[in-house]
Amino acid sequence: MAVGVQTDMATPALARFGSHHVKEQFLAPSIAGDFVSCLGVSEPGSGSDVASIQTSAKRDGDDLIINGQKMWITSAFQADWICLLANTLHTSPHTNKTLICVPMDTPGIHLAKRINKIGMLSSDTAQIFFEDVRVPAKNIVGEEGKGFTYQMIQFQEERLAAVALLLSPLNKCIQITIDYTKERQAFGKSILDNQYVHYRLAELETEVECLRALTYRATELYVSGEDVTKLVSMCKLKGGRLVREVTDSCLQFWGGMGFTKEVLVSRYYRDMRLISIGGGADEVMLSIICKYMGILPKHGKKKETTSK
Ligand SMILES: Cc1cc2nc3c(=O)[nH]c(=O)nc-3n(C[C@H](O)[C@H](O)[C@H](O)COP(=O)(O)OP(=O)(O)OC[C@H]3O[C@@H](n4cnc5c(N)ncnc54)[C@H](O)[C@@H]3O)c2cc1C
Known part of the structure; x- marks a missing residue:
């Protein structure tokens, strides 16, 4: 960080x-x-x-x-x-x-x-x-x-970087959960062999790939000089929500071990919670996306444009 x-x-x-x-x-x-x-x-x-x-x-x-x-x-x-x-x-x-x-x-x-x-x-x-x-x-x-304008531009890079830096930890969070649940036995088979567990991990991995695609697209357009405020806000919103989903679901599959400070998955759970708050909360990202979609109510418009 x-x-x-x-x-x-x-x-x-x-x-x-x-x-x-x-x-x-x-x-x-x-x-x-x-x-x-x-x-x-x-x-x-x-x-x-x-x-x-x-x-x-x-x-x-x-x-x-x-x-x-x-x-x-x-x-x-x-x-x-x-x-x-x-x-x-x-x-x-x-x-x-x-x-x-x-x-x-x-x-x-x-x-x-x-x-x-x-x-x-x-x-x-x-x-x-x-x-x-x-x-x-x-x-x-x-x-x-021009400080406000510069800072709003600076935020785009901050948000994009914050999401780009999530992608590997998200994959790692899923992988260490696969490794752990493959070894851990309950009811005569590995935890991973329960369909709910391996299907859920597959769902999460799919979501991470969607976030990766959105992040790469926003980055490509940002580098080419386009205004990517809407896409970056979507990245930040999706990233913040997905890390909560991934870390929470993975931690669950570690059972009691997931609730200790001994394992990386609990650190991811605590650290990544920040993404939905820092650098502009999820709700602020939603306001920006609404503004770009033209659906932000007029009475809130003036206020929202002043926000992160
Ligand atoms: C660990 C950490 C590191 C940080 N590092 C920095 C830093 O280096 N530099 C820096 O300047 N700042 C930093 N921040 C500050 C961070 O950017 C702010 O915490 C963040 O912008 C939210 O502001 P706030 O905490 O005052 O929440 P508030 O503005 O009080 O908002 C509280 C909550 O209200 C809700 N909310 C807010 N606005 C709306 C809305 N329009 N509609 C609906 N709901 C809304 C959201 O859920 C939000 O989380 C850091 C924060 C943390 C926790």
């Missing part, structure tokens, strides 16, 4: 829109592996509704002074810099935001303690406070006021 943050969450906007300065100071060392990066979008009061963030960055000569807080920040304790979304202008919620590269050792940044999660335990997650944090305005990514 921490690698995904580095490659597909915190850096795509710099690569696409960043000045020579931010590319040289933040992107190049991140690609080289010398810097760890993190992404600061979510706040205690603003998760799904990105447009409602409160963190601000005010001009002071050639500098920006940042005040506010960020929540759920992956790799916060390891990071050398944060790609931060903050309000810099007094315009509408879609045009007042700016992405800013902020070194994590800047005075005024305080890390609250690590959040105690049920999964994804190999990466730390923290709340960050910003108190009069001063950074040069030249650390702005691209144009001031």
Whole structure:
């Protein structure tokens, strides 16, 4: 997950829109592996509704002074810099935001303690406070006021990468379940030899192949420069739901062993639960898909377009 943050969450906007300065100071060392990066979008009061963030960055000569807080920040304790979304202008919620590269050792940044999660335990997650944090305005990514748009574009890559990174673990989850149930005996035969079990595993493997096909299609179109927001949202929705189905069904076939921390299947069950929440919840993906299908009710339209 921490690698995904580095490659597909915190850096795509710099690569696409960043000045020579931010590319040289933040992107190049991140690609080289010398810097760890993190992404600061979510706040205690603003998760799904990105447009409602409160963190601000005010001009002071050639500098920006940042005040506010960020929540759920992956790799916060390891990071050398944060790609931060903050309000810099007094315009509408879609045009007042700016992405800013902020070194994590800047005075005024305080890390609250690590959040105690049920999964994804190999990466730390923290709340960050910003108190009069001063950074040069030249650390702005691209144009001031385009931060919301850049972040929405950056999310497409994050979501696509999140789903692409699921495919092998999903296959592995099924395979280790085949291996275990082939060995484990009950009622004079292997667990796997029960038709319900092998049929169910076949169904799940089929679903994973469907997700793979959708992911490959969305990736191909993304690489060719098309707007893949609808397809990526479908990938993220399907991926989030399928991991819950696969890990839950597989864990069931491990019996009591599945309910221990001794086996990989229970780790998959805990870790992958995040997919339906992080980077835009399933319901937010449904709103986006509805918007692209032209069936999102008008009264909800304005609000939904502000969401992850
Ligand atoms: C382990 C972890 C790592 C994370 N890493 C990062 C990170 O590095 N950087 C970062 O910026 N953020 C990060 N996040 C934050 C993550 O993106 C948010 O948790 C996510 O966007 C949901 O926001 P929220 O938790 O505030 O939920 P809320 O916005 O409070 O939503 C709660 C629930 O309400 C429902 N809901 C929301 N909107 C709608 C709607 N329109 N219609 C119907 N139902 C709805 C959904 O079921 C949703 O899950 C991380 C989160 C976790 C748990």
